[in-house]
Structure formats: structure tokens, C-alpha cells
Ligand code: SF4
């Protein structure tokens with residue numbers, strides 16, 4: 001045993017290694033990305049196959065294939081990634097697994113970096129498989145190892161569901177030995193299991209339903225649910241909320257019973273003991289009332305008079321994330337103890353400027369959007385997608401953002417509705433390869449007259465610059481085939497495909513104009529390496545400066561590069577300038593030039 | 597009165613790219629060396645693109661990783677506006693340590709909003725907590741030899757306020773930066789530390 005200071009996601013990666021998994025797959029997504037980022041550099045050392053898959057469905061299916069040969073595998077994704085992988089996920093519960101298979105989805109209460117805050121525990125309920133809800137990095141590591149064992153014992157996939165505050169928490173974590181011996185892999189033919197024909201699926205569904213008691217019995221024996229009986233007021237809390245509740249009870253120094261839940265389904269015997277002991281209970285959990293619904297059902301049997309407080313009674317919010325103060329006030333409220341006020345500062349609201357995240361100085365996306373707007377005009381329709389470029393929402397060229405890959409298909413639907421204005425949608429290179437490909441094929445096949453801008457910065461930037469099939473590099477840094485986005489677009493049915501450098505602003509505007517006027521499906525690939533990767537590669541361009549020709553017309557300010565400031569009637573370029581030179585092309589007075 | 601559930605609660609705030617995560621992780625590793633339990637919460641993802649960033653650190657704590665609002669013993673701010681944005685985390689007995697060098701947000705550079713003066717930022721801070729210390733850490737970082745070490749200057753400023761021995765902080769600093777930057781970072785740390793000595 002050693003103790004390390006680990007990020008929750010690194011603790012999960014450690015658990016995967018210690019459990020001796022051989023195949024780990026993922027598509028990057030905050031807050032899950034660091035799990036595979038931790039493992040990728042270790043792949044060779046521990047004889048692992050670690051991959052960035054093109055999307056979460058591919059990731060899960062690759063992991064399933066590995067599991068069916070008897071080796072341990074993990075598929076890692078953010079919560080919304082499980083929507084993409086839902087198709088294999090649901091039927092996998094019928095076929096079951098051989099080698100332990102753990103599906104890891106990191107949920108994001110409060111949408112810190114996501115488009116929704118769905119609760120993955122519902123997915124586990126839906127698929128009738130066990131779900132583990134870790135409270136902190138230590139539990140995340142421990143539960144990961146347990147999840148592989150449980151998966152093999154039940155022959156079912158297990159869902160591990162950390163949240164942002166577990167994945168991105170750091171703590172001292174006790175770690176163990178890393179297994180070097182891996183299971184021998186062999187695919188054993190067994191059509192009744194692995195071929196989900198109706199005739200096979202029906203009995204497998206019965207098998208899954210019969211297994212539900214076995215799942216409960218196993219979880220019941222696990223160490224992840226902890227009961228402390230004290231007074232007849234009680235708190236039942238799941239995952240990280242259990243820690244918030246424990247801290248709150250300690251601060252209040254109150255005689256309150258606590259049941260902390262780490263498994264779904266929750267343990268019947270502990271829960272019934274608790275429910276019979278208390279007269280009033282506060283149910284604390286983030287997002288959906290999964291535990292609360294369970295307590296309501298169990299109380300009908302064990303303590304019909306139990307007073308249940310939680311989301312239904314408005315004591316605990318169903319949206320956003322919780323913290324120890326919310327837990328403390330909810331418990332104080334139940335126990336008739338004084339509440340703590342939420343401190344707020346008038347000035348912080350009144351005088352502070354907002355600081356939204358923004359595209360970097362010199363980001364090629366900003367130039368591409370500027371050119372797009374010049375060519376199409378503000379009145380055109382601009383469906384967009386998920387990536388760094390969504391940060392350009394203030395430029396007026398982002399009218400929609402729904403889910404990965406939806407820009408092209410939404411654009412098609414808007415066209416087919418009879419909308420006659422010009423439509424130019426935008427999608428990043430990684431997102432295009434993730435789920436944009438079928439959208440483009442669909443648009444070509446069904447003859448959508450739209451323009452698709454592929455904003456190609458040759459990386460998956462927002463989640464931390466992971467490689468993808470267009471980059472020619474694998475997760476573990478090996479060389480591989482680099483697919484060409486232009487050839488793909490042509491093969492999928494686009495006749496107009498042009499590549500431009502967005503730093504060449506006027507050429508880009510002209511290309512967008514031609515694409516706009518093209519009578520059919522047109523694709524413009526705006527290709528410029530992400531400035532962060534360029535800096536890491538040691539490429540430096542000469543910065544720009546404003547000379548005395550500046551008239552203060554603010555054209556360059558409108559462009560929105562964070563390196564351009566406005567000071568006493570004139571523009572000024574600060575030290576953040578990366579030398580892309582786009583503002584110099586925008587300035588109508590030749591007032592921006594390279595620093596000599 | 598509340599029962600203490602953490603020995604020292606710190607929030608480290610700033611702008612994405614200023615190195616908030618690095619100094620949080622140096623403090624955390626130092627706590628590990630000292631054998632103290634440590635919990636921290638980091639900002640990753642979207643906000644790192646120049647947005648407003650907060651990290652929580654709880655030394656000697658075994659509960660959740662986030663410092664409750666009104667509970668921070670120390671607010672370490674790498675940027676003045678961000679100090680005010682997260683000032684509600686400070687406890688009445690808390691101390692604010694503020695780098696006075698602003699980073700202008702796009703809402704200000706494009707002229708939509710105004711950046712408040714240092715006096716406007718500090719007055720409410722002084723009202724709500726025990727003490728506010730200001731340092732031009734960016735200037736000291738330049739003096740140390742690299743403006744990028746501003747975060748480490750602030751670590752030096754912080755060093756006398758936390759229940760961790762200085763050697764442990766320095767040891768963990770040395771482990772956390774590339775070998776060729778160790779000297780400049782040590783200078784930055786020293787400058788921050790002596791600036792605090794001079795002020796008291
Ligand atoms: S566009 Fe040129 S003239 Fe106008 S404010 Fe900027 S630098 Fe000055």
C-alpha cells in the first residue's frame with residue numbers, strides 16, 4: 001500500500017490498472033477525459049490496449065468484444081456519451097459479459113462543461129444492471145476494482161458513475177499493487193448468448209430479470225453502504241451527498257442517524273432497518289430522485305408513517321449540484337436548528353464585469369466565423385455543434401447547439417422545412433468524425449442545399465487536445481493512418497469540397513461566397529492548427545502592433561480577439577497576441593502591422 | 597459555533613491559464629508529505645479557456661472537496677476582479693491575499709463593461725473579512741525572471757498562512773516544475789514570501 005495525491009479520474013485509472021483490465025476505450029469528454037489520459041502513456045508498460053475511439057458507441061462495442069473473449073475491459077465516457085452508446089448498452093444487459101466489463105460515465109451536475117445534467121443512475125435502472133456511486137477519489141479507485149469483480153460474478157456489465165466533484169476532486173488515496181498477469185483471451189462461440197436474435201433475446205431477458213435478486217444480494221454484502229443509527233431523525237444520502245451530509249451532521253453536532261448509499265439498487269436490509277428506526281428522514285442526492293423513490297416504496301412496507309423530505313417536498317433541488325451548506329441547511333431545517341445564511345456581496349454583482357470563457361487569441365475558428373459572417377450575412381442561419389468553437393456564440397454565427405454531430409442534420413431539417421435563407425452550419429474536425437459523418441451522408445443523399453463548414457484545428461481541443469483519426473496518431477502516441485476529411489466528404493456525396501486557411505481572411509470569404517452560391521451541398525474545410533498545439537510544438541509567429549494610423553473605428557475590437565484592447569480612443573495589442581495577422585486584414589486604415 | 601470539520605480551508609481563484617491548478621496541486625502534495633488528509637476540487641474543461649476559475653483546498657479534512665461559502669480561512673486570488681467574484685467564500689475570520697495585476701476580460705476589452713478600480717474591489721473585501729493583503733505578484737514574477745511564475749509568487753505569499761512547513765511546500769514545488777525552471781520558481785517563491793514579511 002502506498003498513498004498518492006490523485007485526481008479522482010487518475011484514481012479510477014489506477015483502479016483499472018490494479019484490476020488488470022487489458023482493453024480501455026473512450027471518446028474524450030469533460031469530466032471523464034483524464035481517465036484515459038492517465039492510462040494512455042502507460043499502455044506499453046502494462047501491455048494495455050488504450051484507445052480514443054471515434055465515438056462512445058464504438059468505444060463500448062470494442063470493450064464488449066474484448067470482454068466476450070474473457071479479458072477485462074472498460075469503456076469510459078461523459079454522461080451524454082452514454083446516450084450515443086445506449087444502443088449496445090441496453091442489449092448488453094441481455095447478452096451479459098465474460099471478462100469483467102465496467103462502463104464508466106462521469107455525470108456533470110450544474111452543466112459545468114455540458115449541454116445537460118442527466119443522471120446516469122437512471123440508465124442503470126433502465127438496463128437493470130448494478131450502478132456504483134463513489135463519494136470521493138478513494139472510493140472511486142476502490143469501487144473500480146470491485147466493479148470488475150462484481151461484473152464477472154454476475155456476468156453483467158457494471159456502471160460506475162462518478163460526478164464532476166469526484167472526477168475532478170483530488171485527495172490522498174491509498175493504492176495497491178498493479179496486476180501484471182492478464183487473463184488469457186479466447187472467443188468461445190456461443191450463438192445463444194452472443195447472437196441477439198429474437199429467439200435468443202427473449203430468454204436472455206428472463207435471465208436478466210431473474211438475476212435481479214442476485215444483484216441485490218451481492219451489493220448487500222458490499223462495503224459501500226454505511227449505517228450509523230442514532231436519534232429518530234435520519235438522513236439518507238447517496239454518493240458525494242453522503243459526505244456533505246456527514247459534514248453537516250458533525251457541524252450541527254446533532255443526534256441524527258445517517259445511512260450513506262453507494263450502490264444502486266440500494267441494500268434492502270440496511271434500508272429497512274434504517275427506515276424502521278427513524279420517524280422523519282431527509283433524502284439527499286444530486287439530480288434525479290432515484291434514492292428518494294426507493295425510500296418512498298420501502299417506507300410503504302416498513303414504516304408507512306415515515307415523514308419523507310427531499311425533492312418532492314422542495315427541501316433538496318433536483319437541478320444543479322449540492323454542497324455541504326445545502327445539506328446542512330436541509331438537515332437543520334428538519335431538526336429545527338438555526339440555518340446558516342448564504343453570504344453574498346452586492347458589489348460582486350453590481351460592479352464586476354462578466355468573464356465568459358473565450359476563443360484564444362489567434363484561434364483559427366474566430367477568423368473562420370468572421371469570414372462566414374461576411375460571406376453569408378447576419379440574416380443567414382448558422383446551426384453549430386459541440387467544441388471550442390461554440391465559445392464564439394457572441395459572433396452571431398452560432399444559432400444552434402444540441403448534441404454531438406447535430407449541426408448538419410439540424411441544418412438539413414431547417415432547409416427541408418421550406419426555410420429559404422442561406423444556411424451554413426459549422427462542425428469541428430473531431431465532432432465531424434464522431435457523428436457528423438452520417439449527417440453529411442444523409443444531407444447528400446436527401447439533397448439538402450446547405451453549406452457545411454468543417455472547422456479543422458487537427459485536434460479534440462476543448463477536452464484537452466486528444467488525437468483523432470484525422471491526426472495520424474493514436475492515444476498512446478503511435479503513428480497510424482491519417483484520414484483526409486476532404487476525401488471523406490467527397491466519398492459521402494459532397495461535390496463541392498474546398499480547403500482554406502482561415503488566416504487568409506479574404507480567400508476564406510471568397511470561398512464561403514462560392515459555397516453559398518453553389519446549387520447543392522457544399523463543404524468548406526477551414527484548416528488551421530489549434531494555437532495551443534502550435535505553441536507546444538514551438539512554432540512562434542511575430543506579434544502585431546497598432547501604429548499611428550489608428551482612427552479608433554473599433555473594427556478590430558468587434559473581431560473580439562482577447563489580445564486587442566481599446567484604450568483612450570485607440571486600439572492597442574497586448575502581449576497575448578500570437579501573430580495570426582487576421583486583425584491586420586480587417587483594419588480599414590492599415591493601422592496594424594507586424595512588430596519589427 | 598460550528599464544529600471545525602477542516603483544519604484550513606482555502607479557495608484559489610484566478611483566470612484560466614494563470615496556473616491555479618498547479619499551485620493547488622503543489623499545496624496538496626505538500627499536505628500529503630505532512631501526513632495530513634487533503635481534499636480539493638478543481639476547475640477543468642470549458643472555463644480553462646480564459647474564463648473565471650476556482651479551486652478548493654481543504655487541508656486536514658475528510659469530507660467533501662468544496663469549501664462552503666462563508667467558510668474559507670484564506671482566499672488566494674491571482675487576479676483582483678476574481679478576488680471579489682469569490683469573496684463570499686471568505687469567513688469573517690478569513691484572510692484575502694490578492695495579486696493586484698488585472699487581466700481584462702473580453703467584456704471589458706470590447707468595451708461592453710468597465711473594469712472596476714482596485715479601491716472598489718478591495719473595499720468590500722476589507723469589510724467582510726479579518727485582513728486583506730495586496731501584492732503586485734506579476735511585477736515580482738518579472739523580477740524573479742519569468743512573468744509565468746506569478747502563481748508561485750502567490751504561493752510564497754500564502755506560505756506563512758497555512759499549516760504546512762515551508763520545506764514541504766518547496767520540496768513539492770521542485771517536484772512539480774520542469775528542472776530548468778526550478779531556480780526561477782524558487783526565486784519567485786522567496787520574493788512572495790519576503791514581500792509578506794515586509795508588510796507585517
Ligand atoms: S480597425 Fe484599425 S483603425 Fe479601427 S480601431 Fe482597429 S486599429 Fe484602429
Ligand code: SF4
Pocket residue numbers: 361362543544561562563564573576577578579580581582583584
Ligand atoms: S494578430 Fe491580431 S487577431 Fe491575431 S492574435 Fe494578434 S491581435 Fe489577435
